[in-house]
Amino acid sequence: MGFGGTRRPCCCRRGASPRVGSHAEHGNQEICVPWVRNVRAPGRRGASEAVGSHAEHGNQRSEARSTLTSKPSKKKKAAAAANPNERVITHNRKARHNYTVFDTLECGIMLVGSEVKSLRNGRVSLEEAYARVRDGDVWLIGCDIAEYVEANRFNHNPRRPRKLLLHRRELKRFAQRAHEKGLTLVPLQMHFKRGLAKVVLGICRGKQRHDKREVMKNAQAKRDIQRQMMRRK
Template identity: 50%
Template sequence: MSPPVPSSNRQAGRTIIAQNRKARHDYTVLDTYEAGLVLTGTEVKSLRLGRASLVDGFATIDSGEVFLRNVHIPEYEQGSWTNHEPRRVRKLLLHRGEIERLVGKTKESGLTLVPLALYFTEGKVKVELALAKGKRTYDKRQDLARRDADREVARALGRRNKGSD
């Protein structure tokens, strides 16, 4: 029997293993896809312990197949000679039509495939893959300024509503 999962990690039947928060800061997400992963047994056991890192991860399309690269899944401590390599290339499972669409979009306009989250759905490991465009530094500054302005407006409204009670 598996250990209970904290309720804060659950979202609509998803148990989140790892998230790439920096991706939304560095890229403008245009579209998202859900893909399965081809994993070994020790990788799944390591993921069940909630250990993974998507920080430097990206996906490539080679000869009609999509591969996830640079995603770190640490070795399973109880594993023996069957243990996996932590940063090995992993195949992603997508429908043929989705792969063809991704090939067209990444070739024509210089878009990138970035993993946003790694999670369990009904016992299977899935990755949320984003079709994204890299942000320039001034875009990042504009986003931060907009977020700060929104936060200030919310604070001012909160103070105004509190004072009028």
């Protein structure tokens, strides 16, 4: 009898080995062995289909997660390809709009451990920051580096003055120009270079209103020219 009460055919053979059945006592005795197909047990039915469905759901979840992750912009990709050892932390966006930049210089900065960890998370602002020469050193003032949550009571003051590291020749040149009338030292960018925090300092002069309007007109004209060129292509 098979599954569900159905009869299964038997195939009889002579001279089978005694190990085949318990009734095989003599070599010439006929032994009936039931012929049964490879029937899947009822409890295991659909196991492979279930595994396949779980795999499909897993692939769909991984695809959904990959689509939800933010993709880096083209500018960030180009910057990373140009200099793989340099990672930009933040830009001072208002500096180029409010000031005319005459010269720039990359300098180091003295930080504590919690400040470095906050920089790696990108929690810094240069919008209200400026540099000042004091006692033969250059200090960064007004730079807001947020507190690191896991530092607890060993945290830092977010807006404390921070010393910038320059060579003596660079320090003399910048100090002389900083004392000129109408010029100021403004941080333009902060980035990591080979694991060290760097600040790009600029010698700038504040723009007047008509200067800002002129810059905006020129930028709009450039955008219009680019649009026309793209349409012709």
